[in-house]
Amino acid sequence: xxxxxxxxxxxxxxxxxxxxxxxxxxxxxxxxxxxxxxxxxxxxxxxxxxxxxxxxxxxxxxxxxxxxxxxxxxxxxxxxxxxxxxxxxxxxxxxxxxxxxxxxxxxxxxxxxxxxxxxxxxxxxxxxxxxxxxxxxxxxxxxxxxxxxxxxxxxxxxxxxxxxxxxxxxxxxxxxxxxxxxxxxxxxxxxxxxxxxxxxxxxxxxxxxxxxxxxxxxxxxxxxxxxxxxxxxxxxxxxxxxxxxxxxxxxxxxxxxxxxxxxxxxxxxxxxxxxxxxxxxxxxxxxxxxxxxxxxxxxxxxxxxxxxxxxxxxxxxxxxxxxxxxxxxx
Amino acid sequence: xxxxxxxxxxxxxxxxxxxxxxxxxxxxxxxxxxxxxxxxxxxxxxxxxxxxxxxxxxxxxxxxxxxxxxxxxxxxxxxxxxxxxxxxxxxxxxxxxxxxxxxxxxxxxxxxxxxxxxxxxxxxxxxxxxxxxxxxxxxxxxxxxxxxxxxxxxxxxxxxxxxxxxxxxxxxxxxxxxxxxxxxxxxxxxxxxxxxxxxxxxxxxxxxxxxxxxxxxxxxxxxxxxxxxxxxxxxxxxxxxxxxxxxxxxxxxxxxxxxxxxxxxxxxxxxxxxxxxxxxxxxxxxxxxxxxxxxxxxxxxxxxxxxxxxxxxxxxxxxxxxxxxxxxxx
Numbered sequence: 001x002x003x004x005x006x007x008x009x010x011x012x013x014x015x016x017x018x019x020x021x022x023x024x025x026x027x028x029x030x031x032x033x034x035x036x037x038x039x040x041x042x043x044x045x046x047x048x049x050x051x052x053x054x055x056x057x058x059x060x061x062x063x064x065x066x067x068x069x070x071x072x073x074x075x076x077x078x079x080x081x082x083x084x085x086x087x088x089x090x091x092x093x094x095x096x097x098x099x100x101x102x103x104x105x106x107x108x109x110x111x112x113x114x115x116x117x118x119x120x121x122x123x124x125x126x127x128x129x130x131x132x133x134x135x136x137x138x139x140x141x142x143x144x145x146x147x148x149x150x151x152x153x154x155x156x157x158x159x160x161x162x163x164x165x166x167x168x169x170x171x172x173x174x175x176x177x178x179x180x181x182x183x184x185x186x187x188x189x190x191x192x193x194x195x196x197x198x199x200x201x202x203x204x205x206x207x208x209x210x211x212x213x214x215x216x217x218x219x220x221x222x223x224x225x226x227x228x229x230x231x232x233x234x235x236x237x238x239x240x241x242x243x244x245x246x247x248x249x250x251x252x253x254x255x256x257x258x259x260x261x262x263x264x265x266x267x268x269x270x271x272x273x274x275x276x277x278x279x280x281x282x283x284x285x286x287x288x289x290x291x292x293x294x295x296x297x298x299x300x301x302x303x304x305x306x307x308x309x310x311x312x313x314x315x316x317x318x319x320x321x322x323x324x325x326x327x328x329x330x
Numbered sequence: 331x332x333x334x335x336x337x338x339x340x341x342x343x344x345x346x347x348x349x350x351x352x353x354x355x356x357x358x359x360x361x362x363x364x365x366x367x368x369x370x371x372x373x374x375x376x377x378x379x380x381x382x383x384x385x386x387x388x389x390x391x392x393x394x395x396x397x398x399x400x401x402x403x404x405x406x407x408x409x410x411x412x413x414x415x416x417x418x419x420x421x422x423x424x425x426x427x428x429x430x431x432x433x434x435x436x437x438x439x440x441x442x443x444x445x446x447x448x449x450x451x452x453x454x455x456x457x458x459x460x461x462x463x464x465x466x467x468x469x470x471x472x473x474x475x476x477x478x479x480x481x482x483x484x485x486x487x488x489x490x491x492x493x494x495x496x497x498x499x500x501x502x503x504x505x506x507x508x509x510x511x512x513x514x515x516x517x518x519x520x521x522x523x524x525x526x527x528x529x530x531x532x533x534x535x536x537x538x539x540x541x542x543x544x545x546x547x548x549x550x551x552x553x554x555x556x557x558x559x560x561x562x563x564x565x566x567x568x569x570x571x572x573x574x575x576x577x578x579x580x581x582x583x584x585x586x587x588x589x590x591x592x593x594x595x596x597x598x599x600x601x602x603x604x605x606x607x608x609x610x611x612x613x614x615x616x617x618x619x620x621x622x623x624x625x626x627x628x629x630x631x632x633x634x635x636x637x638x639x640x641x642x643x644x645x646x647x648x649x650x651x652x653x654x655x656x657x658x659x660x
Contacts, residue, residue, distance in 0.1 A: 001542075021483050135481055147477060149658035150635050151465055151628040153351050212331075212660045281658075283627055287619045294613045298481040305480050325655045328479035328611075330542045 001027050001329075004307050005070035007096075009087060010077035011035035011045065011058055013172070014101050017300035018074055020049050025304065025330055032065040033058045062087065066094035071311050074303060075100040079198045081108040085115055088130060092122050097311055098130040099303055103199035105132025106142065107206040107319050120317035129313045133306055133320050135298030136162065137199035137206075141262050143320045145277045146210045148287055155211050157259055157280040164266040164292055165273050166245050167233035173295075177246040177266045178224060180236045186224040186243040196222055197264050200250035204260050208252055210321050213259045215252040222248045225267040233268050244268045302326065331357050331659075334637050335400035337426075339417060340407035341365035341375070341388060343502070344431050347630035348404055350379055355634065355660055362395040363388045392417065396424035401641050404633060405430040409528045411438040415445055418460060422452050427641055428460040429633055433529035435462025436472065437536040437649050450647035459643045463636055463650050465628030466492065467529035467536075471592050473650045475607045476540045478617055485541050487589055487610040494596040494622055495603050496575050497563035503625075507576040507596045508554060510566045516554040516573040526552055527594050530580035534590050538582055540651050543589045545582040552578045555597040563598050574598045632656065 004027060008015050011033050022028045033045045035058050046054035059065055066073075073091040078084045081104035088105075091098050108116040123130045132138070141160045149155040166174050178186045178195045189195040200220060208215040224243035231238045238244045245267020252260035265272075275289040306326040313323040320326075334357060338345050341363050352358045363375040365388050376384035389395055396403075403421040408414045411434035418435075421428050438446040453460045462468070471490045479485040496504050508516045508525045519525040530550060538545040554573035561568045568574045575597020582590035595602075605619040636656040643653040650656075 024484070139480055143480075144477075146657045147474075147655045150469055150473075150656045151623045151631050152635075152658050153627050153631045154354070155658040210657050210659070212658075283624050285619060285623060286621070287617055289615060289617045291616070293481045293615060297483050297613055301481050301483045305482075321657065322654055324652055325477045326480045327476045327540050327651065328482050328485040328542075329540070 003027050003029050004072065004311065005029045005031050006072040006074055006307070007032040007034065007065055007068065007070050009034045009062065009073055009075045009091070011037070011040055011048070012076065014299055015074070015076040016049055017296065018076065018303050019045060020051065021300045021304055023051060027330065028304065028307070030054065030056060031068050031070045032056060034060070034062050034065050036060060062090060066091060066096065070096065072097045072099055072307055075102065077102070079103045081105055081111050082115065085119065088119065089122060092119070092126050092128055092130060095126045095128055097128045099306055099310060100132050101134045101299055101303060102132055103134070103137055104202055106137040106199055106202040107209070108132065108317070110202055110205045116317060123317050124315045127315045129310050129315055129323070130317045131306065131310055131320065131323065133302055135293065135295050135302050137203045138320055139298070139302050140275050140293060142203040142206050145279065146207055146321055147325070148277050148285060149211060149279055152279060152285065153282045155279055155281040158207055158211070159261045159263070159278040161263045161265070161276040162292065163270055163272040163274055165268070165270040166266045167268040170296065171235040174233055174236060174268065178243045179233070179245050179268050180238050181224070181243045183224055183226065183241075183243060190222045195246060197248055200248070200262055203262060204250050204252040206319055206321070207260050213252065214254055215259065216255065217253040218251070219253070220248070220250045222246060225265065231269045238268055245270070305329065333357050333359050334402065334641065335359045335361050336402040336404055336637070337362040337364065337395055337398065337400050339364045339392065339403055339405045339421070341367070341370055341378070342406065344629055345404070345406040346379055347626065348406065348633050349375060350381065351630045351634055353381060357660065358634065358637070360384065360386060361398050361400045362386060364390070364392050364395050366390060392420060396421060396426065400426065402427045402429055402637055405432065407432070409433045411435055411441050412445065415449065418449065419452060422449070422456050422458055422460060425456045425458055427458045429636055429640060430462045431464045431629055431633060432462055433464070433467055434532055436467040436529055436532040437539070438462065438647070440532055440535045446647060453647050454645045457645045459640050459645055459653070460647045461636065461640055461650065461653065463632055465623065465625050465632050467533045468650055469628070469632050470605050470623060472533040472536050475609065476537055476651055477655070478607050478615060479541060479609055482609060482615065483612045485609055485611040488537055488541070489591045489593070489608040491593045491595070491606040492622065493600055493602040493604055495598070495600040496596045497598040500626065501565040504563055504566060504598065508573045509563070509575050509598050510568050511554075511573045513554055513556065513573060520552045525576060527578055530578070530592055533592060534580050534582040536649055536651070537590050543582065544584055545589065546585065547583040548581070549583070550578070550580045552576060555595065561599045568598055575600070635659065
């Protein structure tokens, strides 16, 4: 196998995880790291990761980095397709394949069809492939349920549940799901859009597209899970009556009937930890991953495991179901 | 979506199931049926299926059928790659894409590398794609465990278990797994090769190839599951001491260590009915389909659900992990 060379654009928690995992793959070579954070600029990436020096300095100037010879730009910066678009475009115009963990890039046609079509054209013109992926969106609540329909004669309805005990996760995750907030604060943050798993809309529409479901209505709900008694994690204590996490649903309807339902329930002390796919049709199929899949490890692994097939795929803006499937490799 | 046209080559139980299921897909059109069975020749395929006349007569002459305009030849005739090869070659030389339920075609390079390379060349020359698939091999015990490694940072070991209660299946299946035979007869049939799930060798080697496991030894075992008391199905009664089904394992080793283990346990009255994938590494992942996936419905569905991506894929002899993944469509 020929070594795959990549540059990491965005060196926050996800970008750092990707680089850390990449160091363990013999056939993967990091050529550059780009980030705008003044605290990181000019420092050796390995020093930031505590892995020992890598000889790769964190750079600010993407244009300079794009002059280097590499196969894939991994972009882990923003969640919004519109916001990440200029960076993706710049990479593509330098004939680099792109994998992004930008949640909306799972299926960007939903959010901005025109911009997505423009990106598809530029990617084709430059003969590179562009893909958005990660553990969720990208695998657990879209790709996996889609491929699990393969043995079905008929798929009528898809329900996917991700139940997580947030107390085992990092503090930023616990904050992200609103643990410790009053119900009022929680609701305010929901309105602001700061408590919300991004990507459900894209997941629902990707499932609908794959299975030829003609969704005519999409609805999302975000509610607090209220602590009925005090609950603690390593980092925070949530008093009775406060939010201990989030319950989010996304539903795709046709003629008022639910055809696709995604449910995320992440709170401190959740006794149910599993990823479940329920497929109704002929036959019904229920698949369960007990204990669930770790999201922190997950996204970085999905990105790395997607690389070999990405660079072999045909040019254009693709989604995870358009290219040969990812899997572990080394 | 443009209608996909296909011809069914081989009109036994699997071929009949495929055609029956295909009739329910609006964007799928059957153009011909080929079989050598004198009982079927000249009869309307729909009459044989009890679905009402289809206007398609079962024909013997493949050469004639290959002159018709269609996209895919579905070949459901034999289990051995060598035996099915001439038929596949003939279809490919007429520029037809091929999906075959021939078990050894999941990964024919294992059995006969030279013949597989020849087929790959002819397929590329004729700009068509050739693929072997089905529920098993093709999905449950190879494709699914392979793609479930996607969120893993490291995959060390793969164990896949298919546990089935054969009493719920058709009589031919119960016979195939040796239910009702004496232990002696069972062992004789194992030696003859008539009691044996075909495809394990291909599944193990496909998993190994995907995950970059360098298997240096392969071992298969086939043993009877002995009835410790009388057990019945709708069709047969198995006395105490007789075989009530089969326990088959396939193991891939490296330096004496088990890296891949597949286990099939199918017997009358099996209380455990599930399809399980256990992945060891970082993190460990265990996925369970309670009740298992129905094999009869499964193979026909997998074949049909593979069609749209097959015809869009690049030319050559491919395996299920080389092309964009199958899923339900209509």
